[in-house]
Amino acid sequence: KPFTVYPNPSEGIFTIRFNELPTNNIQIMDISGRIIQELNVQSEVSEIDLSSFTKGIYFLTERNSGLVEKLIVQ
Secondary structure: OOOEEOOOOOEEEEEEEEEOOOOOOOOEOOOOOOOOOOOOOOOEEEEEEEOOOOOOEEEEEEOOEEEEEEEOOO
């Protein structure tokens, strides 16, 4: 797995830790598939802030690997 996201679930602040060099192809989507954020990752550890969004399920996708991680905002 190229990255780990924690804590999950959270109140909207997530940390993403990459196991290899980060990619700029990271997107956050809502449950309907609409892209709500695109991440320009510059380091192996980055923060995602979804605290201004509605509570619910979001998806973090890494397009190069096709990996999808479910994010739960509570």
